[in-house]
Every structure is written in C-alpha cells, then in structure tokens.
Amino acid sequence: MPGEGPGRKTRRGLQGTPADRHNKPRSGAVAAKAPVREADGKARSAGRSQSRIRGVRLTAVRWLGAAWLVSSTLTAPAHAAEPPKPHIIVDPYYGDALFQFFQDRYFTAITSLMTSQHFGRVSQHADEAELLRGGMLLSYGMHKEAGEVFARLIDQGAPPPVRDRAWFYLAKIRYQRGFIDQAEEAMARIENHLPPDLQEERVLLQAQLLMARADYAGAAQVLGALAKGSGLGLYARYNLGVALVRSGDIAGGMAILDEVGKASAPTEEFKALRDKANVALGFAALADDKPEAAQTYLERVRLTSMLATKALLGFGWAAAALKQPRQALVPWSELTDHRDASDAAVLEARIAVAFAYGEVGADGRALDRYQQALAAFERENTALDESIAAIRAGKLVEGLLEKNPGDEMGWFWNIGELPDLPHAGHLTQVLARHEFQEAFKNWRDLRYLDKNLHGWADALGVYKEMLANRRQAYADRLPKVRERATQGEAGIAEMTRRRDEMTAAVDKAEAEGDHAALADAARRAQLDRVADMRSIVERSGNDPEVAAAAERVRRVAGALTWQLAQEHPDRLWNARKALRTIDTELELARARDDALAQAQRDEPARQQQFAQRIAELEAAVRGLIPRVAALTREQQGQVQELAVAELARQKERLVAYTTQARFAMAQLVDRAALARNPDDVAKP
Numbered sequence: 271m272p273g274e275g276p277g278r279k280t281r282r283g284l285q286g287t288p289a290d291r292h293n294k295p296r297s298g299a300v301a302a303k304a305p306v307r308e309a310d311g312k313a314r315s316a317g318r319s320q321s322r323i324r325g326v327r328l329t330a331v332r333w334l335g336a337a338w339l340v341s342s343t344l345t346a347p348a349h350a351a352e353p354p355k356p357h358i359i360v361d362p363y364y365g366d367a368l369f370q371f372f373q374d375r376y377f378t379a380i381t382s383l384m385t386s387q388h389f390g391r392v393s394q395h396a397d398e399a400e401l402l403r404g405g406m407l408l409s410y411g412m413h414k415e416a417g418e419v420f421a422r423l424i425d426q427g428a429p430p431p432v433r434d435r436a437w438f439y440l441a442k443i444r445y446q447r448g449f450i451d452q453a454e455e456a457m458a459r460i461e462n463h464l465p466p467d468l469q470e471e472r473v474l475l476q477a478q479l480l481m482a483r484a485d486y487a488g489a490a491q492v493l494g495a496l497a498k499g500s501g502l503g504l505y506a507r508y509n510l511g512v513a514l515v516r517s518g519d520i521a522g523g524m525a526i527l528d529e530v531g532k533a534s535a536p537t538e539e540f541k542a543l544r545d546k547a548n549v550a551l552g553f554a555a556l557a558d559d560k561p562e563a564a565q566t567y568l569e570r571v572r573l574t575s576m577l578a579t580k581a582l583l584g585f586g587w588a589a590a591a592l593k594q595p596r597q598a599l600v601p602w603s604e605l606t607d608h609r610d611a612s613d614a615a616v617l618e619a620r621i622a623v624a625f626a627y628g629e630v631g632a633d634g635r636a637l638d639r640y641q642q643a644l645a646a647f648e649r650e651n652t653a654l655d656e657s658i659a660a661i662r663a664g665k666l667v668e669g670l671l672e673k674n675p676g677d678e679m680g681w682f683w684n685i686g687e688l689p690d691l692p693h694a695g696h697l698t699q700v701l702a703r704h705e706f707q708e709a710f711k712n713w714r715d716l717r718y719l720d721k722n723l724h725g726w727a728d729a730l731g732v733y734k735e736m737l738a739n740r741r742q743a744y745a746d747r748l749p750k751v752r753e754r755a756t757q758g759e760a761g762i763a764e765m766t767r768r769r770d771e772m773t774a775a776v777d778k779a780e781a782e783g784d785h786a787a788l789a790d791a792a793r794r795a796q797l798d799r800v801a802d803m804r805s806i807v808e809r810s811g812n813d814p815e816v817a818a819a820a821e822r823v824r825r826v827a828g829a830l831t832w833q834l835a836q837e838h839p840d841r842l843w844n845a846r847k848a849l850r851t852i853d854t855e856l857e858l859a860r861a862r863d864d865a866l867a868q869a870q871r872d873e874p875a876r877q878q879q880f881a882q883r884i885a886e887l888e889a890a891v892r893g894l895i896p897r898v899a900a901l902t903r904e905q906q907g908q909v910q911e912l913a914v915a916e917l918a919r920q921k922e923r924l925v926a927y928t929t930q931a932r933f934a935m936a937q938l939v940d941r942a943a944l945a946r947n948p949d950d951v952a953k954p
Contacts, residue, residue, distance in 0.1 A: 360394040367392075371402065377718070380406040397423060401436075410715070413444050413452065430463040438468060442475060447708075450482050470506075477509055486517035504533060504540055508547055515554075527551050531570055545575040552584045561591035579605060579615035586622055595629035602626060612650060612695040614923065620646055621931050633938050640935045647928050653693040654917050654924070660691050661913045666700075667713060667906055699920070700913045709912055713905040720898045723891055730888045737880050744873060751866065762859050769852050776845045785834035788841040793834060800827045 359365040363386040370379035383403055386392045392399040404419030420436045428436070441456035457476060464472060473492060480489035493510035508530050514523030531548040535541040548570040555564035565588045571581035582601040589598035605619035624639035660666065669691060691697070700706055779787035786797060803823045810816035 361386075361392045363391040364395040364399055367399070367402065371406065376406050376409050377722075380410075397426070397428075401432075404436075408440065408443055413440060413447060413449065416440060416443075417452075417456070430461065431465075434460050434463040435468065438464060438472060438475075442471075445475060445479060445482075450479060454479055474506055474509065477506075477513065481509070481513060481516075484516075486513040489513040490517055490519075504530060504535075504543055507533075508543060511547070524551060524554065528567075531567060541572065542575065542577075545571045545577045545581070549577045549581050549584070552581065552588070556584060556587060556591070559591070561588040564588040564591075579609055579613050582609075583615040583619055583622070586619070586626075590622075590626065590629070595626040599623060599626045610695055611646065612653070612693065614699075614920070617647065617650060617924065617927060621927055621934070624931070624934065628934070628938060633942060637935060637938050640931045640938070643931050644928060647924050647931070651921060651924050654696060654921050657691065657693045657696045658914050658917050661910050661917070664906065664910070665691060666697070666913055667710065667909055670710065671714065671717070696917060696920070697913075700916045703912065703916060706909065706912045706916070709905065709909045713902065713909050716898060716902040716905055720895070720902055723895050723898060727888070727891050727895065730884055730891065733880075733884050734888075737877065737884065741877055744877070748870070751870075762856065762863065765852070765856060765859075769849065769856065772845075772852075773849055776842070776849065780842055783838075785831070785838040788838065788845055789834060790841075793830070793837075796830055800830060 359368070363382070367379050367383040367386065370382060380403060383392070383399060383406075387399060387403070400419055401423055404416045404423070407419065408416040417440055420440060424433045424436070437456045437459040441453045441460070444450075444453035444456060453475075457472075457479065460472065473495065477489040477492045480486075480492060490510055490513040493506050493513060507526055511523045511526035511530065514520075514526065516523075527547045528551060531544055531551055533540075533544060535544045548567045552564045552568035552571075555561070555567060565585055568581045568585045568588065571577055575581070582605050586598040586600075586602040586605075589595070589601075602619045602623045605613075605616045606623055609616045611617075620643035621640065624636045624643060627633075627636035627639055775787065778784065786793075789797065800823065803819075804827070807816055807820040807823055810819075
C-alpha cells in the first residue's frame with residue numbers, strides 16, 4: 271500500500287496508551303505512558319498487578335484504625351527479646367467498633383463508633399477511637415475531615431511514628447483522589463520516622479507528585495536516589511525512565527526502560543510491569559523508525575500478558591516497516607484468528623492483514639480481507655450500539671452492583687467481575703478509566719445511603735408506634751399506680767406512728783431500767799407463770815406447805831429477774847438496731863414514693879421530648895430521601911455517560927478504520943482496472 275494508506279495511519283493509531291490509540295503520538299511514544307502505581311484508570315487496568323496497590327490502600331486505613339494499639343511499642347525503648355505487650359480493650363463499645371471495622375463493615379463501624387463517642391462510652395480509648403474514626407473517614411474519601419482529625423490528634427502529642435504514618439497515608443489518598451496541592455501539604459508534614467518500606471513508598475509518591483506537576487527533571491532526581499534493590503526498585507526504575515524521557519533525556523530514559531524490560535520478574539505484578547516497559551519501548555522505537563529495535567523489545571512481551579495484543583500488532587508493523595509483509599502476517603493472523611474480536615488491536619489487525627496481502631501481491635485475498643474487516647467493523651458497531659443502549663437503560667451499574675457486592679467497603683471497594691451484558695468485553699476500557707471508577711463509587715455510596723435512609727424512615731415509624739404504645743400503657747396504669755401510691759402514703763404514715771411508739775417504749779425502758787419491757791415472748795410467758803404462782807400462794811394463807819412453795823416461787827422470780835437484767839443490754843441494743851432498720855426502710859419507702867410522684871410529673875414530658883425528637887428526625891430523613899434520590903439519578907446519568915463516551919470513542923475508531931478500509935479497497939480496484947487496461951489512463 272502507499273505510504274499514506276491504511277498501513278501507516280493504522281500503525282500510528284495504535285501508539286500511546288490503550289485508551290488513546292487513535293491519537294497520533296509525539297516523538298518517543300513512551301512519553302504517553304502514565305507512571306506506574308498511580309490510581310488512574312490505566313494503572314487499574316493492569317489486573318493482578320493492582321492487587322498490591324489495593325492491598326496497600328486497605329492496609330493504610332486499617333493501620334490508621336489500629337495504630338494507637340501499638341503506639342507504645344513504637345516509642346518505648348523495649349529490649350529486642352521482649353515481646354510487645356497485648357493491648358487490652360477496656361470499653362466494650364470500642365471493641366464492638368473494632369470488630370465491625372475488621373469485618374470491612376465500615377459504615378456500621380463508623381456510625382456505632384460516633385454514637386458511642388457522643389454518649390461518652392469510649393472514654394478509656396478516646397484517642398484510639400478518634401484515630402479509628404479518621405481512618406474510616408479516609409476510607410470513604412473524606413480526606414479533609416480525616417485530615418482535621420489527624421491534625422487534632424497530632425497537636426495533642428501523637429508519637430512521631432504514628433504522626434508520620436498518618437500524614438503519609440493521608441498524602442497517598444489525596445494523591446489518588448487527584449488533590450495534588452493537599453497531597454503535597456501532607457507530604458511536607460512528614461519528618462523522618464517512617465519505617466524503611468514506607469520510606470521507599472514516600473520517595474515514589476514524591477516523584478509521582480512532581481510528575482503530576484510536569485516537573486520530570488525533579489522526579490528523575492528523586493527517583494535516582496532510590497536503591498535498585500529496594501522493594502519498589504522496579505517501579506522506581508520504570509518511573510525514572512518515564513521521567514527522563516519526558517524531561518528530554520530520551521536516550522537515558524530508554525536505557526533505563528530497557529533495563530526494566532530485561533529484569534527478572536518473580537511475581538505476576540512485576541511481569542506485567544516488565545511487559546508494559548517493553549511495549550512502551552517497542553512503540554517508541556517504531557515512532558523513531560527503528561523497526562529492528564522495536565521487534566527486539568516486543569519479542570520480550572508474554573503472549574499471555576494483557577498487553578500481548580498490542581505487542582503482536584506492533585511486531586507486525588515492525589516487520590512491515592522492514593519490508594517483510596509475510597512475517598507481519600504471522601502476529602496479525604494470531605490477532606484476527608485467536609484473540610477477542612472486540613479488542614482495538616484485533617480490529618486494527620483486520621485491515622493490517624489485508625494490507626499485508628496487498629503488499630505481497632495477493633490483491634484478491636487482500637480485497638476479501640478488507641470486505642471481512644468491513645463486516646467485522648459493522649458487527650462491532652452494532653454491538654457497541656447495543657452496549658450503549660444497555661448502559662443507558664441502567665444495566666451496567668445495576669449489573670456491577672449485583673456481581674460485586676460489598677456495600678460497606680468504603681473508598682477501597684473494587685470492581686472484580688463484569689456484569690452479564692450482551693457484549694461485556696466492551697466494558698474493559700470503560701472500567702479501566704479512573705473517572706468512571708470514581709463516579710461509580712460515588713453512585714454506589716449514594717445508593718447505600720438511600721437504602722439506609724429508607725431503613726431509618728421505617729425504623730422511625732416503628733419508634734412512633736412504640737411511643738404510642740408506651741403512652742397508652744402509661745395512661746392505663748396510672749390510675750392503679752396512683753391508688754397504690756395513696757395506699758402507700760397511708761401505710762408509711764401508719765408505720766411512722768408505730769415506729770414512734772416503739773421508740774418511746776424503748777426510751778422509757780432504758781430510762782426506768784424496766785428489764786421486763788424488752789423481754790421476748792418466752793420470758794414474758796415465764797413472767798406470767800411466776801405471777802400466777804404468786805397469786806395462788808397468796809390465796810392459800812399460812813399453810814406451812816404453802817410457805818415452802820412461796821419460798822420457791824420467790825427464788826424463781828429472783829432468778830428470772832436476774833436473767834432479765836443480764837439480757838437487758840443485748841435486748842436494748844437489738845431494739846435500737848431494729849429501730850434503725852425501720853428508719854432505713856421508711857426512708858426507702860419515702861424515696862420510692864417521691865420517685866413515683868416525680869415520674870408522674872416527668873414521664874409525660876419525656877414522652878413529649880421523644881415525640882418531638884422522632885418528628886424532627888423523621889422530617890430530616892424524609893427531606894433527605896428525595897435529595898439523595900435526585901443525586902443518585904444524576905450520578906447514575908454521569909456514570910452512564912462516562913461509559914457511553916468511552917464506547918463512542920471506540921465507535922469513532924471504527925469509523926476511521928472503515929474509512930481506511932474503503933479507501934484501500936478503492937485503491938485495489940483501481941490497480942486491478944489499470945492492470946487489465948494499461949492504456950486506459952485518464953488524461954490530466
């Protein structure tokens with residue numbers, strides 16, 4: 271094909287990032303690559319390689335929630351042989367919040383924690399609870415509120431390691447949300463108390479912030495100080511290469527990327543990074559008209575990689591640039607025959623295969639391939655229209671929620687499965703976009719909030735019924751309570767009178783020394799028998815036998831009097847004790863009577879306060895429900911339009927491919943016509 275035909279234009283169309291393949295690249299296509307470990311859509315599309323990023327983010331929030339649990343071990347000069355002491359949870363409400371938190375029920379955890387804080391139920395863990403709240407606010411993307419919590423705790427004297435970690439994770443979340451100024455402010459607060467692994471992440475984050483400011487020279491200087499053998503060395507080298515290329519040092523950047531492309535990769539994550547570096551190098555070499563070097567770089571990419579289709583396409587264009595169309599047919603045929611038909615590289619390969627057949631002189635087969643490509647483009651265009659219709663009907667967002675449960679996962683919830691749509695493959699590029707994921711998370715959180723508001727509205731209705739039942743029960747029981755209260759008042763008065771009589775009797779017995787007054791029933795029975803015997807003796811006259819009996823009665827009476835005298839102090843003490851017990855019981859009875867009277871005065875007021883509070887909350891909830899519903903619909907529309915916009919860009923690429931294919935077919939037809947009638951040439 272001619273130099274300006276579909277071959278050259280199509281090759282250019284595949285350079286740059288996967289989402290921007292229709293853009294013409296600048297010199298050094300690697301400059302279009304986004305730095306690794308950013309939270310943008312391109313980085314998220316790396317699949318397994320992002321598991322580490324998500325783990326780091328979730329670990330950040332969990333650490334913030336548990337940092338105060340180990341803060342003493344971070345600052346205390348303990349001996350190396352001493353194990354850290356376990357942290358004891360004193361307040362059960364704080365333990366409940368921690369349980370919910372580590373079960374990933376962030377919404378339940380933060381609401382229960384804030385309720386416990388409001389009622390002062392976590393006083394033994396005040397700082398820990400506040401730091402946990404800040405971490406959960408951060409998990410929901412509320413970085414401003416979380417920053418205020420951290421700043422307040424730091425002002426109160428947080429340990430330096432805790433302080434530096436808090437600022438680091440806050441900076442990381444802000445950067446991932448796109449708040450560069452606030453992220454730099456948090457980074458400036460970090461001192462030198464981070465552990466080695468986080469210190470490496472700090473350097474990488476600092477470089478990413480500089481690159482976000484387009485200060486590539488500064489980013490390269492920062493990344494150059496990170497050791498090659500560090501845990502993040504490969505990421506740092508990749509970003510260093512990108513920074514050097516963007517700063518103008520293309521040769522230096524390419525050399526470092528080549529080093530990354532040949533590095534050993536023990537994990538899937540590093541293998542994906544290595545593939546990304548090689549693809550960047552390959553297309554950069556193609557842009558600089560170095561097809562031999564491009565083939566060398568692209569051969570390193572694994573066939574199972576997510577970038578394999580792009581690498582196969584680029585390898586074919588490198589062979590075409592070397593005037594080896596038959597060799598180019600090998601990778602392009604692999605794409606058209608064995609790869610996903612909706613992939614952009616596969617679609618481009620369809621016209622690339624036709625172009626290669628034209629280059630080898632097989633015009634008939636080239637024409638057939640162009641016709642097959644046009645049919646494939648038409649099918650793909652129809653499929654895109656169906657996908658757009660399904661998205662606008664709400665099937666995308668609803669399907670994502672159905673396939674990816676996790677209502678309370680906060681800001682670190684991730685999309686793991688595609689919904690059941692007719693052409694789910696189209697969603698790969700849609701879900702890879704950072705803007706879509708952020709918008710979808712907002713919509714998901716609004717949906718969850720809407721569900722909670724309706725739940726709270728139903729609960730408030732139940733509370734109203736409970737209050738009505740309580741009022742009715744109060745009204746039904748009040749007459750009986752008042753009757754018992756009246757009887758109780760009479761009983762208290764009678765008990766008081768009897769207590770006074772007993773007190774007077776005891777006082778009199780003590781003052782007069784009346785030992786018999788405090789005698790118990792057995793002694794009184796004995797006294798009565800002695801009195802009866804004396805009466806009998808006195809009626810019997812001067813009989814000698816009676817005189818002897820009278821003497822015995824006198825002795826018995828004396829013994830009884832002596833016993834009563836001996837027992838009198840104990841009986842007096844017991845009587846005083848009994849009187850004190852009676853006084854205590856009377857006080858309790860009076861207190862219960864007063865409390866009952868107070869309850870009769872306070873209960874209607876309390877019921878009215880509950881009714882007013884329920885009415886206020888019900889009005890607030892009822893007012894929020896339509897607002898949240900409107901915001902949910904608006905956010906859903908935004909999510910769907912973001913997805914539709916991405917599919918529309920794919921349709922635009924199909925239009926460009928279709929135009930190129932038709933133009934190439936016209937050239938083939940014209941060439942065939944000229945071959946049949948070489949003298950039939952149009953005159954100028």
